Amino acid sequence: MNLKSLIRPNIWKLAPYSCARDEFKGEARVFVDANENPFPNGFNRYPDPLQLSVKESISKIKNVRPTQIMLGNGSDEPIDLIYRIFCEPKVDNAVAIAPSYGMYGVCADINDVEYRTVRLNDDFSLNADAVLKATDERTHVIWLCSPNNPSGNLLNRNEIKKILDSFDGIVVIDEAYQDFAAESSWLTELDKYPQLIVLQTFSKAWGMAGVRCGMAFASEEIIAFFNKVKYPYNVNILTQKTIAEALSNEQKMREQVKTILDERAKMQRELAKLGVVKHIFPSDANFLLVRVTDAPKIYKALADRGCVVRSRHNVVLCENCLRITIGTPEENEIIINELKTF
Numbered sequence: 001m002n003l004k005s006l007i008r009p010n011i012w013k014l015a016p017y018s019c020a021r022d023e024f025k026g027e028a029r030v031f032v033d034a035n036e037n038p039f040p041n042g043f044n045r046y047p048d049p050l051q052l053s054v055k056e057s058i059s060k061i062k063n064v065r066p067t068q069i070m071l072g073n074g075s076d077e078p079i080d081l082i083y084r085i086f087c088e089p090k091v092d093n094a095v096a097i098a099p100s101y102g103m104y105g106v107c108a109d110i111n112d113v114e115y116r117t118v119r120l121n122d123d124f125s126l127n128a129d130a131v132l133k134a135t136d137e138r139t140h141v142i143w144l145c146s147p148n149n150p151s152g153n154l155l156n157r158n159e160i161k162k163i164l165d166s167f168d169g170i171v172v173i174d175e176a177y178q179d180f181a182a183e184s185s186w187l188t189e190l191d192k193y194p195q196l197i198v199l200q201t202f203s204k205a206w207g208m209a210g211v212r213c214g215m216a217f218a219s220e221e222i223i224a225f226f227n228k229v230k231y232p233y234n235v236n237i238l239t240q241k242t243i244a245e246a247l248s249n250e251q252k253m254r255e256q257v258k259t260i261l262d263e264r265a266k267m268q269r270e271l272a273k274l275g276v277v278k279h280i281f282p283s284d285a286n287f288l289l290v291r292v293t294d295a296p297k298i299y300k301a302l303a304d305r306g307c308v309v310r311s312r313h314n315v316v317l318c319e320n321c322l323r324i325t326i327g328t329p330e331e332n333e334i335i336i337n338e339l340k341t342f
């Protein structure tokens with residue numbers, strides 16, 4: 001892979017903003033270099049622009065080097081940055097699977113980048129040849145999501161490998177649901193595939209959707225471009241502190257994931273008994289995609305009774321499908337009991 005040919009020329013030669021905390025790092029007696037208010041209240045200082053302490057903790061859990069990590073305001077930030085770094089508006093294009101996460105397409109539109117979608121097979125499995133066929137010499141990015149949203153399935157490893165082995169551009173694998181999955185992460189392959197970017201997030205298994213923190217993992221070279229383009233202080237002090245606290249209790253996350261997986265199995269059994277349920281797609285995530293007799297009608301009736309699921313009826317391959325997140329045991333029971341009345 002030739003990184004220079006994939007990066008927008010203006011980004012390749014960009015001289016990034018140099019903030020006070022870039023120019024002087026470390027301890028000092030007096031900091032009067034950033035025009036901050038000097039009276040301590042916990043937040044009067046700017047945050048660490050590179051979040052080094054948080055990245056140290058993440059690197060131990062994920063078994064990658066801290067320099068292979070970029071942190072953002074949710075995964076949404078690295079998703080947008082990938083276009084801004086790699087895709088020249090109106091010139092380059094990106095290829096994605098369908099159905100998948102909506103933000104890849106929205107950010108393509110915002111950045112005026114052509115977004116090509118390739119339908120998954122009817123069982124939501126990946127056809128690598130079809131994806132590769134949709135690419136041309138102006139394709140700079142391929143979006144994969146595994147486990148995929150809204151289908152819940154892991155994409156086949158060998159099919160992904162085929163794409164990584166034959167495509168010269170950036171391949172993103174969004175692993176937002178990886179902690180719920182039975183197979184291992186692609187993080188172990190970062191050193192083997194210099195064009196690979198893996199996305200993960202604190203929003204799902206870690207229970208931190210409200211603090212907004214997403215992770216991008218890639219080669220040191222690619223991460224350096226993320227750091228050049230991102231807002232200097234993109235992850236605030238409250239978020240950095242809260243994430244550090246969560247990371248110090250990985251066990252708690254693992255226990256909650258285990259409960260959610262037990263509940264997912266229970267939901268699969270209970271849903272399978274219901275007359276309105278036509279099919280439950282296999283899931284490696286914290287939700288189930290369920291084909292029902294009449295999704296719009298059941299969605300509305302559930303909402304009227306205070307139970308909000310996600311209708312995916314209008315999404316490609318998802319006709320009459322509802323996406324149901326696994327809730328607490330009590331919440332799941334409420335959903336099942338309501339569905340029993342149809």
Ligand SMILES: *Cc1c(COP(=O)(O)O)cnc(C)c1O
Pocket residue numbers: 073074075076077101145149174176200201202203204209213214
């Ligand atoms: C939920 C989700 C995310 C998380 O986005 P954040 O901005 O980190 O909250 C990313 N990708 C997919 C596929 C998701 O479903």
